[in-house]
Amino acid sequence: MDKQLGGSIMWPVLHTMADYGRIKNIGMSISLMLLLTACGSDNRNSNNPTTNPSLNSSNPTTRSLEDAHRGRTNIKGGFYLEPEHNIAQGRTLSANHEQFISRMVNKHGFDRQQLRNVLAQTNELDWVIRLMDKQAPKAGSTTVPNGAWIRYKNKFITPSNISKGVDFWNKYEAELNRAYQEYGVPPEIIVGIIGVETGWGRVMGKTRIIDALATLSFTYPRRADYFANELEDFLLMSRDEGVDPFELTGSFAGAMGYGQFMPSAFRNYAVDFNQNGHTDLWDPVDAIGSIANYFKSQGWQKRKTVAVMATGQAPSLDNGFNTKYSIDTLSSAGLKPQSSLEGYKEASLLRLDMGDRYQFWYGLPNFYVITRYNHSTHYAMAVWQLGEAVKNAR
Numbered sequence: 001m002d003k004q005l006g007g008s009i010m011w012p013v014l015h016t017m018a019d020y021g022r023i024k025n026i027g028m029s030i031s032l033m034l035l036l037t038a039c040g041s042d043n044r045n046s047n048n049p050t051t052n053p054s055l056n057s058s059n060p061t062t063r064s065l066e067d068a069h070r071g072r073t074n075i076k077g078g079f080y081l082e083p084e085h086n087i088a089q090g091r092t093l094s095a096n097h098e099q100f101i102s103r104m105v106n107k108h109g110f111d112r113q114q115l116r117n118v119l120a121q122t123n124e125l126d127w128v129i130r131l132m133d134k135q136a137p138k139a140g141s142t143t144v145p146n147g148a149w150i151r152y153k154n155k156f157i158t159p160s161n162i163s164k165g166v167d168f169w170n171k172y173e174a175e176l177n178r179a180y181q182e183y184g185v186p187p188e189i190i191v192g193i194i195g196v197e198t199g200w201g202r203v204m205g206k207t208r209i210i211d212a213l214a215t216l217s218f219t220y221p222r223r224a225d226y227f228a229n230e231l232e233d234f235l236l237m238s239r240d241e242g243v244d245p246f247e248l249t250g251s252f253a254g255a256m257g258y259g260q261f262m263p264s265a266f267r268n269y270a271v272d273f274n275q276n277g278h279t280d281l282w283d284p285v286d287a288i289g290s291i292a293n294y295f296k297s298q299g300w301q302k303r304k305t306v307a308v309m310a311t312g313q314a315p316s317l318d319n320g321f322n323t324k325y326s327i328d329t330l331s332s333a334g335l336k337p338q339s340s341l342e343g344y345k346e347a348s349l350l351r352l353d354m355g356d357r358y359q360f361w362y363g364l365p366n367f368y369v370i371t372r373y374n375h376s377t378h379y380a381m382a383v384w385q386l387g388e389a390v391k392n393a394r
């Protein structure tokens, strides 16, 4: 958990799902499948006065940053705020708040009083703390297969999801192809990421980002530094984009938009891919370019495969995306690649629990790059296989 939080720049969909589950009072154990079904019949955004005009009526409505954007800042050094948020607050802030405010004033020239007023209006979300504490470390390696991979995979790779992925790919084919040309990251990977993260924009999180990040920055000491940096980047994004920070929602940890970027990922990797003057994670086209840019930055190798299935078993070797073996070592252990390793001399050893047996894979550098989005073998394999399934279904 710590590793994922500190090292990963994104929050995967499961966090959004947990977030959503809590909002719907349906608990955290509910499956993604059920959630996606629930989302399909749930007019969650009915309160939004604006919808993204780029999405047709058969799709769920989303509110892009551009929709919320007013294109101006009404106070020098400050945010654009809707009238209901542009109010003085009497609440006394903690020393942590005041320290953070001073940092924003000194480092970025924010208006001290306005930022006080803004932070005084944030809600402390106890359930965010509880969810953060609940996230148990990953289960250790099992010695007997129990189908963990099958269960994980079945949340994402379903006929319904594949069909939705085909729709998304068809709709944004030109932009996906342009991203491939500019960044070398193929459509199936971007489609897979957006599918696993948010069901192609269907579940992007309903928590006010500023509430989530303020809660975690000021009342969660264990990760306060990390989240204070994220809050800093979030406030900069809001100011720079001229958008009311209270208008933006996402996961309970502050992940935003189609690809669930954290604010620091926005700052470092997001791009204005539709070139309309705004970098908007809630815009599918900007999200496509931003994800491609992220993968390229993490070392994606164009036209190289991700992983190769092995014949045989290698029970004596440690496995996981972080392992690294020479191909000779893997051969000696009893494995043979089922297709070309494309000249790679080293690979990680991946093991998938199929229920009645283990399936071994050679993990190649592009597999490792996918784990930079979320540090999990299952996650990366699901992204890749979902993308491939959508590609094959087109």
Ligand SMILES: [Ca+2]
Residues within 6 Å of the ligand: 271, 272, 273, 274, 275, 276, 277, 278, 279, 280, 283, 286
């Ligand atoms: Ca844009």
